[in-house]
Amino acid sequence: MHRQSEKITFTCDICKSVFSHKSAFAKHKRIHRKPYPCEVCDSAFSEKRQREIHMRKHTGEKPYPCEICGTRYSQLVNLESHVRTHTQEKPYSCEVCGSAFTRKDELNIHMRTHTGVKPYSCEVCGSSFSHNQHLKAHIRTHTGERPYSCEICGRTFSQNSNRKSHMRLHTGETPYSCGICDSSFSRKDLLRVHVQKHTGQKPYSCEVCGSQFTVNSSLTKHMRIHTGEKPYFCHICDSAFSQTAELNAHIKTHKEEKSLNVYPI
Structure with a gap:
């Protein structure tokens, strides 16, 4: 003192x-x-x-229910973030491109698309990622692991978020609504891309040739044209591909494995 x-x-x-x-x-x-x-x-x-x-x-206690859909949460802050998926409120905005987010951690991860920071690296092929979950999903492109399955049709997925989005094809649920027109979508990323058609915004630019894209995934795919990266491997032969669609088409050429079908990640 x-x-x-x-x-x-x-x-x-x-x-x-x-x-x-x-x-x-x-x-x-x-x-x-x-x-x-x-x-x-x-x-x-x-x-x-x-x-x-x-x-x-440990107890599984979730004392905070959503009054709209009934989903329950163990912490109030998680409930508040969830409610914004219904209200479309996005209080956290990017100062670079104007993109808005429901949670601060989503904004922090998004900022890496501008700074180029990718702290998570794949030990198999060296690819780096801005988010640890993206790395985990990527590693499954090497292992072929698809641990999440649809209870209705049996289709399997490498990410649980993809399984949840797929389930909406069966239920017809489209919880993400456009604030400009009456369109609604089953996935948040589809809504985001749709809104950019109204605004004309293309916030993701290639540093090599200047091409611009509405979504970061399109930029990532485009960059492989310049880098020559081919992260998708055929598990039957040694062929490698830059896109999952190319890998899928290649798999079908293995006539002795006609029943094998690899879905995009």
Whole structure:
């Protein structure tokens, strides 16, 4: 504790942070020690409230229901993010291209499309990605793993999000509505691309030739023209392809494997 110009301050001995209120200082000190351990696993927390929220992972408790669709969540912040999928509210905007998002973490990931930061690398082919989930999905293009299956038609998918989107083909659900016209879509990315037809926006540019695209995935595919990258491998022979559609067409040439069908990731 120090007295500066008649004002008492509290300094942390570990990180040297300075606080003007004793209560704030006491709360800060718990960051360096975690006195609230989980009785089920090895996790520990600096605040009792954090442990209570964590325990819901073990108990399955989800006390926050959506009043629109009934989906339940373990944390209020997750419910608030979910509700925005119904209201189409997007409070987090990109200062570079104007794209808007329902969650701050979505904005942070999006910013990597502008900065070019791709911290997640594939150990098989060296491809790098801006999001860890994208890397996991990519690795399945090498392994062929498709762990998510449709309960209605049996089609399998490498990502659960793709399975959920596919299920809407059976249910006819189109929860993503355009605010400009009456169109609605089964997937958020389809809505985003549709809106750009109204605005004419093409925020993704090729640094090599200047070509512009409405979605980042189109830019990624386009870049393979310049890099020669072929990340999609045939598991029957050694052929490699830059697009999943090319791989699918190639697979069909293996007449002895007529029943084999690889769907796009």
